[in-house]
Amino acid sequence: MTLKLYNYFRSSTSTRLRAALNLKGLAYEYVGVHLPKGEHRAAEYAAVNPQGLVPALELEDGTVLTQSLAIMEWLDEAHPARPLLPAEPKARARVRALAQMVALEIHPINNLRVLNYLDDTFGAGDEGKKAWFQHWVHATFAPLETMLAASPETGTFCHGETPGYADCCLYAQVWNNKRFEVDMTPYPTIRRIFAALDALPEFARAAPAEQPDAF
């Protein structure tokens, strides 16, 4: 099976999907889509994903899957070994909610195209964009830290002792935070989980700096 991953080293949705593929032990062909050069808006990529976003996963039969969370769900359904989600419905709901706090409440608001709009329309500048980025991280990381620290279901990782769905999202977001100098002091549980993840080769190999298109 040859999977083709259209992605970009620094994109956090790409990082989370690389970690998920690594956790599953699935090999993939890395196709870099250079966002700053606008390759995601080129006609060639529009044929792959009309929305012009990375990542996208092309399957052996030519089917293209989009949206990283939807692809991670597909991975669990099509390749049930080494599950990313726990088995019990309420536990699954907890893990999905943790993942979605990052994937819905932080990432889309702090995306490159949104930051560009702030610059172009409101003249936000580098400082304004950084303040914006940090604001939305803190708005969600504060309750996320509370929820992780308070729950007996939190273990070495977001849910127990097996890294999975929520960890992929958290790991990628913390990498993204580093670029925007987010103060991580208030988040000891998140820092502890990130360190545990970064010690695993499946995650470390997914990190932005480790990708062939990194610069």
Next chain:
Amino acid sequence: MTLKLYNYFRSSTSTRLRAALNLKGLAYEYVGVHLPKGEHRAAEYAAVNPQGLVPALELEDGTVLTQSLAIMEWLDEAHPARPLLPAEPKARARVRALAQMVALEIHPINNLRVLNYLDDTFGAGDEGKKAWFQHWVHATFAPLETMLAASPETGTFCHGETPGYADCCLYAQVWNNKRFEVDMTPYPTIRRIFAALDALPEFARAAPAEQPDAF
């Protein structure tokens, strides 16, 4: 079984979840959380959802589920009758991706708290906020229209002849668009699907104006 739905009539994540509960045929107690009055930030609601967002669903055993998409997945797993998602993994990935285009790429960016930030920090004003809202709807509705119109899997609804997961998200977003006067002319397929959904009592009963806290 008594489900308790903490929500707000105008919140589009609440609308999508009400539609999903109605499709499942599950009764629920409606608990209005008045966002403009800041009730979601009050201590009482923080005990329900530390993130202070609606909707949240309280189960009979006191478990509180958060994040509308995670709750919709739970509905399908805990109440498999009248499935929101199709059975086949690639079809499930398609439906989740369509839903996530709305739920990730539009809604979080156009959320009330983001619009408030634009006002407070950049002095966006009503016109600036409306332009922002419309911009992000069009950025995703254009490729969404293309994908829906091009796919043989699109039927009366987003996926075939059974309304489900993606339809709940689309229905709620189109209601939200009305408030911000989004021009829907370029989206004949989305308009057609919305009309088909609005003709179903499960959706019509979920519409913002039909809720007890509507004003």
